[in-house]
Amino acid sequence: xxxxxxxxxxxxxxxxxxxxxxxxLFFSVLIILSGCKQTSHEKICIQAVDNLPHELxxxxxxxYSEMQIYSxxxxxxxxxxxxxxxxxxxxxxxWSYSSGNLHLTIRLKPDIIFHDQRRLDSRAAKHSxxxxxxxxxxxxxxxxxxxxxxxxxxxxxxxxxxxDARFLYFLTTGYGIVLFSPHDTGxxxxxxxxxxxxxxxxxxxxxxxxxxxxxxFGLYRNSSGNMxxxxxxxxxxxxxxxxxxxxxxxxxxxxxxxYALDRLRWSGKIGYIVNEPLHCNMIAFNLKHPKLSDPLLxxxxxxxxxxxxxxxxxxRGAAITATNPLPPVYKYFxxxxxxxxxxxxxxxxxxxxxxxxxxLTLYYPEYSFIRPTYLEAIKSYLEKxxxxxxxxxxxxxxxxxxxxxxxxxxxxxxxxxxxILGDAGNYLWSLFYSDSPYNxxxxxxxSVDRxxxxxxNEFDNKKRNQYYRAVVEEIVGDMPAIxxxxxxxxxxxxxxxxxxxxxxxxxxxxxxxxxxNDE
Numbered sequence: 001x002x003x004x005x006x007x008x009x010x011x012x013x014x015x016x017x018x019x020x021x022x023x024x025l026f027f028s029v030l031i032i033l034s035g036c037k038q039t040s041h042e043k044i045c046i047q048a049v050d051n052l053p054h055e056l057x058x059x060x061x062x063x064y065s066e067m068q069i070y071s072x073x074x075x076x077x078x079x080x081x082x083x084x085x086x087x088x089x090x091x092x093x094x095w096s097y098s099s100g101n102l103h104l105t106i107r108l109k110p111d112i113i114f115h116d117q118r119r120l121d122s123r124a125a126k127h128s129x130x131x132x133x134x135x136x137x138x139x140x141x142x143x144x145x146x147x148x149x150x151x152x153x154x155x156x157x158x159x160x161x162x163x164d165a166r167f168l169y170f171l172t173t174g175y176g177i178v179l180f181s182p183h184d185t186g187x188x189x190x191x192x193x194x195x196x197x198x199x200x201x202x203x204x205x206x207x208x209x210x211x212x213x214x215x216x217f218g219l220y221r222n223s224s225g226n227m228x229x230x231x232x233x234x235x236x237x238x239x240x241x242x243x244x245x246x247x248x249x250x251x252x253x254x255x256x257x258x259y260a261l262d263r264l265r266w267s268g269k270i271g272y273i274v275n276e277p278l279h280c281n282m283i284a285f286n287l288k289h290p291k292l293s294d295p296l297l298x299x300x301x302x303x304x305x306x307x308x309x310x311x312x313x314x315x316r317g318a319a320i321t322a323t324n325p326l327p328p329v330y331k332y333f334x335x336x337x338x339x340x341x342x343x344x345x346x347x348x349x350x351x352x353x354x355x356x357x358x359x360l361t362l363y364y365p366e367y368s369f370i371r372p373t374y375l376e377a378i379k380s381y382l383e384k385x386x387x388x389x390x391x392x393x394x395x396x397x398x399x400x401x402x403x404x405x406x407x408x409x410x411x412x413x414x415x416x417x418x419x420i421l422g423d424a425g426n427y428l429w430s431l432f433y434s435d436s437p438y439n440x441x442x443x444x445x446x447s448v449d450r451x452x453x454x455x456x457n458e459f460d461n462k463k464r465n466q467y468y469r470a471v472v473e474e475i476v477g478d479m480p481a482i483x484x485x486x487x488x489x490x491x492x493x494x495x496x497x498x499x500x501x502x503x504x505x506x507x508x509x510x511x512x513x514x515x516x517n518d519e
Contacts, residue, residue, distance in 0.1 A: 043226060043227055043228035043229065043516055044227070044228060044229045044230075044231060044516075045227050045229075045230050045231070045251045045252065045497075045498065045511065045514060045516065046231040046232075046233050046249070046250045046251050046252070047068065047230070047231070047232050047233070047250065047251065047252040047253075047254070047509075048233055048234075048235045048240075048241040048244060048245070048250045048252065048253050048254075049065035049066075049068065049069070049232050049233070049234060049235070049254070050063070050065055050234075050235065050236060050237075050241070051063055051065055051066065051234070051236075052065075052066075052069075052210075052211070052212060052232065052234050053066045053069065053070075056069070056070060056073060056074075056196050056204065057135060058074055058128065058131070058132055058135070058178050058180050058196065058198075059132040059135060059136050059139075059142075059175065059176060059177065059178060060135060060136060061175060064254070064255075064417070064507075065232075065254065067174060067175065067506075067508065068232070068254065068508060068509065069212060069214075069232050070174055070178075071174045071200070071504075071506075071508040072200050072201060072202040072214055072230060072511055072512075073115075073196055073198040073200045073202060073203065073204060073214070074174060074178035074179070074180060074196070074198040074199070074200055075090060075091055075174070075178060075179065075198065075199045075200050076090060076091070076171055076172055076173060076174050076176065076177060076178055077090060077091050077092040077095075077106060077125075077171045077177060077179070078090050078091075078092055078095070078168065078171045078172045079172050079504070080169070080172040080173075080421055080422050080504070080505045080506070081505070082505060084276070084329045084330075084331070084421055084422060084505050085422050085461070086422075087168055087169070087172060087422065089109070090172075091108060091109060091112060091120065091179055091199060092106045092107065092108055092109065092171075093107055093108065093109045094106070094107045095107070095168070097459070100163065101160075101163040101165075101457075101459060102159060102160050102161075102162070102163060103157055103158075103159055103160075104157065104158045104160065104167070104168075105151070105155065105156075105157045106125075106155070106156055106157070106158070107154055107155045108120055108121070108122065108125060108154045108155070108156075109154075110154060111221070112199055112221060113199070113219040113220075113221075114180065114181040114197045114198065114199055115181070115196070115197040115198060115199075115200075115203040115204075115217055116181050116183060116197035117219065118181050118183065118197070120179060120199060121153050121154060122150040122151070122152065122153055122154060122155060122156040123150060123182065124179060124180075124181060124182050125148075125156050125179055126148045126149075126150055126156055127182040128177065128178065128179045128180055128182075129145065129148050129158070129177055130148060132176075132177060132178075133145060139176065141164070141166075141167060141170045141176060142176065142177075144160050144161050144162060144164055144167070145158050145159070145160060145161075146159045146160060146161045147159045162456075163456060163457050163459075164456050165423070165425070165455065165456055165457070165458055165459050165464055166420065166423045166425045166426055166456070169420050169421065169422040169423045169426070170420055170426075172420075172421070172422065173419060173420050173421070173506060174506070174508070175419050176420075178198065179198070179199060180196055180197055180198045180199075181196075181197035181198075183197065200217070200220070201216065201217055201220045201223050201511065201512035202214035202215060202216055202217055202230055202511065202512075203215055203217045205229065209234075210233060210234045211231055211232060211233045211234060212231075212232045213229060213230075213231050213232075214229065214230040214231075214232075215228070215229055215230075216228055216229070216230075220512065222512070223512035223513060224500075224512070224513045224515075225500070225511065225512050225513045225514040225515055225516075226514075226515055226516055227511060227512075227514050227516055230511050233250060235250075241253045242256065242257075242260050242264060242492075245264065245270065245492055245494070246264065246267055246270075248494070251493060251494045251497055251498060252491060252492070252493045252494075252498075252509070253491065253492045253493075254489070254491055255369075255489055255490065255491075256272075256490045256491075256492045257318075257369060261316055261317065261318060261490060262316065264492050269494060269495060269496045270492050270493070270494070270495060271492070271493055271494075271495030271498075271501075272490050272491065272492055272493070273490075273491045273493065273501050273502075273503060273509075274488055274489065274490055274491075275488070275489040275491075275503055275507040276327075276328065276329045276505070277319070277320055277327045277328055277329070277486035277487055277488050277489070278327050278329060278417050278418050278421070278487075278489070278506075278507065279327065279415060279416065279417040279418075279486065279487040279489070280322055280325055280326070280327055280415065280416055280483055280484075280485075280486055280487075281319075281322070281370070281413070281414075281415045281484045281485050281486075281487060282322070282325070282413075282414050282415065282416075282481040282482060282483045282484055283362070283378075283411055283412070283413060283414070283481060283482040283484060284404070284411065284412050284413075284414040284440060284441050284480070284481045285298055285410075285411060285441060285479070285480055285481060285482075286404075286407070286409045286410055286411070286412075286440075286441065286442055287441055287442045287443055287444075287480060288407050288442040289407070289408070289409070289410050291358075291360065291410060292410060292411070295478070295479060297358065298479040299339060299479060300358075300385070300387070301382065301387060301482065302338065302339050302479060302482050303339055303340070303341055303342050304341070304381050304382050304384070304385040304387060305341060305378060305381045305382070305482065306341040306381065307321050307322070307340075307341060307482075307484060307485070308321045308341070309341075310374070310377055310378070310381075310484075310485075311484075311485050313377075314371065314373060314374045314377060315374075315485060317488075318487070318488050318490060319485040319486060319487050319488060320485060320486045320488070321485060321486075322338075322483035322484055322485050322486055323336065323337040323338060323483070324336045324337060324338055324472050324475070324476050324483060325416075325427070325428070325431060325432075325472070325475060325481070325483055326424055326427060326428075326472060327418065327486045328486060329418075329421060329505070330424045330427070332424075332465050332468075332469070333424065333468070333469060333472050336469070336472050336473055336476055337476070338476045338479070338482075338483055339479070356386050357386045357388070358386065358387045358388065359388050359390065360387065360388070360389055360390070360410050360411055361389070361390045361391075361392060361409075361410045361411065362389045362390070362391050362392070362410070362411040362412065362413075363391075363392050363394060363400065363403055363404055363409060363411070363412035363413070364391050364392065364393050364394065364412075364413060365394050365397065365400045365413060366393050366394060366395050367394075367395060367396075367397060368413065368415075369487070370413055375391065379391075389411070404440055405440060412440075414440060414481065415487075416430065416431055416438075421505055421506060423464070424465070424468045424472075425452065425455050425456070425464070425468065428452060428468060428471050428472070428475075429452050432445075432448055432452075432471070432475055432480070433448070433449060433452055434446075434448075434449050441480040441481060443475075443478070443480040445474060445475075445478060447474060448471050448474050448475065451467045451468075451470050451471045451474075452467070452471060454467055455467040455468060455471075489507050491503070491509065496517070497516060497517055498514060498515070498516060498517070499515050499516075499517055500513060500514060500515035501514060
């Protein structure tokens with residue numbers, strides 16, 4: 001229909017019509033923009049951390065907070081099942097040993113994409129392994145790799161120097177071999193990785209002094225969450241973390257201290273996800289010291305402390321009383337128990353000592369999760385049995401580590417969190433093998449060493465665990481430490497904003513599957 005532009009009524013109608021259309025379009029754009037802004041805000045999750053890495057160097061991390069970040073960017077070849085023992089595919093779809101368990105052949109999954117949109121292949125795997133070997137020469141597992149050969153575009157072979165039944169479990173953890181694009185590290189000797197190209201569900205978007213912002217990687221093969229960005233924000237002090245969570249400034253806090261658990265829960269908007277205990281806290285004896293070389297004295301100290309009561313009253317559900325050095329994720333060893341609190345046994349042990357009054361020095365790290373009230377309770381138990389502790393306090397982790405490594409150290413708080421799960425050998429070897437750099441007890445037992453060495457060559461899981469049982473039984477009998485408690489790892493999160501939360505056996509949040517609620 002043609003418009004009659006000479007008719008004034010028609011002109012007025014036309015102007016009104018066009019003004020209406022323009023207004024509708026304008027308000028539609030505002031609504032769309034407003035909706036986009038709201039949606040973007042709702043799809044961001046902020047996790048508080050107590051430190052940030054300077055560079056995201058593959059295979060290198062210095063704290064568990066850093067590991068949370070790495071695990072979103074990089075991925076290992078294999079993964080550990082929720083049963084804490086079964087090895088599953090991850091970047092690798094299959095693997096097999098040959099030549100006396102010295103040749104490990106791995107086939108990669110097809111169609112895995114790096115963050116720089118290059119495809120994962122055997123060349124990238126070989127480059128990653130050899131680069132990490134040069135970067136982490138002190139690694140026991142990496143140093144056992146003699147060479148890497150490419151068999152085809154998706155298949156490669158690692159040749160080991162000696163058999164090691166723990167090696168496959170090493171490939172399930174992000175602290176060892178992770179794969180990254182050969183183009184993201186520059187030269188072969190470049191160790192500064194600012195914006196790495198891994199295979200993980202998130203890629204690095206922005207780095208600042210107080211935060212690292214990760215962005216969802218659209219070409220990732222397997223995710224069910226709706227999060228667009230993941231922010232790791234620095235809070236140097238633990239009290240800041242909990243306050244920021246209560247105020248709604250952050251959405252997630254790792255390792256909430258036990259005395260804050262109930263207070264945060266009472267707010268009505270804080271939920272918790274709890275990982276199986278992986279960490280054992282202990283009071284270590286320096287067996288090189290003349291006083292502590294006496295097993296009767298060590299038993300006298302151990303049986304003087306009511307560990308069960310101590311855990312209940314001082315950890316508010318955030319720990320389990322320890323029975324041996326291995327955390328309960330190693331389920332095959334839970335029945336092996338150290339000597340328990342017993343006042344009658346202790347009285348007899350005290351009478352057998354010609355000089356019943358004992359003075360010992362205990363090193364205490366003030367920066368740790370061990371509360372002063374917990375320390376005072378231990379002192380009180382021991383004083384009832386005429387054992388007196390002179391406590392030396394440390395505020396620096398560096399000076400504390402130097403002190404506990406000296407021959408004149410007597411007693412000190414020590415803890416161990418397993419970097420490799422699924423096989424108890426890594427935990428036991430690290431702490432109790434005679435030549436291990438982490439054997440700060442100065443524990444020497446040739447039988448334990450032999451059993452651990454035999455376990456390396458035993459690829460039958462049931463038989464290997466029998467070696468480990470013999471090792472744990474000997475350790476418990478020798479009493480190189482008082483195994484105090486297994487720490488539960490509590491993540492506090494904004495339960496109004498976040499749902500469908502899960503974590504890996506290593507305590508890494510599966511952010512790729514996190515669902516953020518629409519308000």
